[in-house]
Amino acid sequence: MRRQYEDTEFDVPLKDLESNFMWKITHKQDLKNRILTDIENLKPNERKKNSIIFTNSKKVRLTKMLTYSSLVVILLFSLTIGTYFVSPTFANTLKSIPIISSIFGNQEYAKEKYGIVEQEYNDWSELFEIAKKTFSKDEYDKFTILWKKYAELNKKMIVVNGKRTGRSSHNLSDEELKEYDKVTKKLEPYLGTIYSKYTYTMDEAQKLVNFPIKHPTYIPKGYELDEEEARADVTSGQPKPIIRMTYKKQNADESKAMAYWTYTIQIQENMKEKLTPYEANINAFEKEDKHLIYSDYTLEGYTFTLRKNEFGNIISLRIVVPAKDGRSAYQMFIINSTLPKEELEKVLLSMVVK
Amino acid sequence: MNFQKGGEILSLYNKDKITVWYDKHSKSVLSFILLMVKDYQQAEDLTHDTFVKAYLYFDSFEHHSSEKTWLFSIAHNLTVDFLRKRKPAMFLKEMFHLQKDNAPLPEEVVRIKEESYELYTALGELKDTYRRVIILRKIKGFSIEDTAKILNWSESKVKSTLFRAIPALKKQLEKEGYYNEEAIRRY
Numbered sequence A: 001m002r003r004q005y006e007d008t009e010f011d012v013p014l015k016d017l018e019s020n021f022m023w024k025i026t027h028k029q030d031l032k033n034r035i036l037t038d039i040e041n042l043k044p045n046e047r048k049k050n051s052i053i054f055t056n057s058k059k060v061r062l063t064k065m066l067t068y069s070s071l072v073v074i075l076l077f078s079l080t081i082g083t084y085f086v087s088p089t090f091a092n093t094l095k096s097i098p099i100i101s102s103i104f105g106n107q108e109y110a111k112e113k114y115g116i117v118e119q120e121y122n123d124w125s126e127l128f129e130i131a132k133k134t135f136s137k138d139e140y141d142k143f144t145i146l147w148k149k150y151a152e153l154n155k156k157m158i159v160v161n162g163k164r165t166g167r168s169s170h171n172l173s174d175e176e177l178k179e180y181d182k183v184t185k186k187l188e189p190y191l192g193t194i195y196s197k198y199t200y201t202m203d204e205a206q207k208l209v210n211f212p213i214k215h216p217t218y219i220p221k222g223y224e225l226d227e228e229e230a231r232a233d234v235t236s237g238q239p240k241p242i243i244r245m246t247y248k249k250q251n252a253d254e255s256k257a258m259a260y261w262t263y264t265i266q267i268q269e270n271m272k273e274k275l276t277p278y279e280a281n282i283n284a285f286e287k288e289d290k291h292l293i294y295s296d297y298t299l300e301g302y303t304f305t306l307r308k309n310e311f312g313n314i315i316s317l318r319i320v321v322p323a324k325d326g327r328s329a330y331q332m333f334i335i336n337s338t339l340p341k342e343e344l345e346k347v348l349l350s351m352v353v354k
Numbered sequence B: 001m002n003f004q005k006g007g008e009i010l011s012l013y014n015k016d017k018i019t020v021w022y023d024k025h026s027k028s029v030l031s032f033i034l035l036m037v038k039d040y041q042q043a044e045d046l047t048h049d050t051f052v053k054a055y056l057y058f059d060s061f062e063h064h065s066s067e068k069t070w071l072f073s074i075a076h077n078l079t080v081d082f083l084r085k086r087k088p089a090m091f092l093k094e095m096f097h098l099q100k101d102n103a104p105l106p107e108e109v110v111r112i113k114e115e116s117y118e119l120y121t122a123l124g125e126l127k128d129t130y131r132r133v134i135i136l137r138k139i140k141g142f143s144i145e146d147t148a149k150i151l152n153w154s155e156s157k158v159k160s161t162l163f164r165a166i167p168a169l170k171k172q173l174e175k176e177g178y179y180n181e182e183a184i185r186r187y
Helices: A002-006 A011-019 A025-041 A055-085 A088-096 A099-104 A107-114 A118-134 A137-158 A174-196 A202-208 A341-349 B007-037 B040-056 B067-082 B088-095 B114-125 B128-139 B144-151 B155-175 B181-185
Strands: A021-023 A223-231 A242-249 A262-269 A292-299 A302-309 A315-321 A330-337 B110-112
Touching: A011 A021, A011 B114, A011 B128, A021 A025, A021 B007, A025 B007, A025 B040, A099 A107, A099 A118, A099 A137, A107 A118, A107 A137, A118 A137, A118 A174, A137 A174, A202 A223, A262 A341, A302 A341, A315 A341, A330 A341, B007 B040, B007 B067, B007 B114, B007 B128, B040 B067, B067 B144, B110 B114, B114 B128, B114 B155, B128 B144, B128 B155, B144 B155
Parallel strands: none
Antiparallel strands: A021 B110, A223 A242, A242 A262, A262 A330, A292 A302, A302 A315, A315 A330
């Protein structure tokens, strides 16, 4: 029986698939040059990017930028003037209108025009509220123009035939793809500035959460703390930091998948994870996927959830710690590790204050 | 990489080796990754990373397996990691969904001849483990031993998974209306 499927009727057509795969020689050569350049620079993660700006497209962008700037300026000017010359009640109403609606319209309009779902609209709304407080007027205007450009390109990636789908760059032309890369590159420092406000030391994070942040007292043999960080989602409300501690195996073969030589413990309030529809949500523990199998069990009075996936022997484990003595409930999980389940249990249990 | 005392000569040697390996195996590595991620741009980036990583870890390459098996092992791990890694820059992109793709599709930059396109499509519909084992064993022609090394599976798992994968592929082709004895016989 086994031999039947070792030599199959598909052997020849499958073999032919390899030779029937055509790759443009120019692309192959370009990639080779890129690899060799990066090797010479000995910085594999810092790929050189083509920063040539063509005069014509620069002019077009400048014109668009001026147009967008003017629109934004007019809009903001109108709102400001409005608040001075209308009745106090109406002025308050104007002030209570979220900033995002002055840029992207209301949620329904934004869905129609930019393809974004409610969750994304709310995220963007928070982002612009913070951006407004963080940046100078000039910076804020530039940020708004860039984000609008991003939103236009983003729509082309997420809406096909008028319907929202998963994200795919294949819906962009080559030129649009280059433009997308440029826009997101330009947005990064702005987002970095905003996000630095939501990055904390462990002590700062501890003051913001009502559960104990504790390092594990049990560490699997050969591993040591590599890095730790505390970050929260951008919010105009109370930030809720998520703490991550990454442990790395000493003298590991780093050419293997990370799950073989690192594990990260994530600690956060016991809340339902935010999952945006149609998006990958690739690091969420609660993500549903046909390749992921979840099972709950109890150990030492705590609820554990084990997640197995089909990628070899890689597992994830979560413990839920209930509220106690005025402290909030919280959860800790390790995503993607090749360590045995029992080892992960020991790590998580060693972090619980009993 | 050690650049002291003859380290530069070693580095040049390694670079030359990687260049030769690239010429020999890059197309196969790229098509493997493309079949896995179904996104040309991502496949190109991961192919880039595969060869840069091979250069960086060249000294750890032991000739227990062929260079091709070693390269595919790196490519496989990088591809699997692609969905798992969490790095600060990526976190920002994830948070506001600035990443380009989450449901990538095949691209026209690379071409697959018409007679193989049905198989390519059907493979894309298979569960991931089936797809990987078929690609490595039947398309790339790796031995069971090498396939096990690349996937970090036991040899028996490779055999048993392939045993289930082939009927699944046949079923998928039937489902899509591509499979018939005549079509197979023409090969």
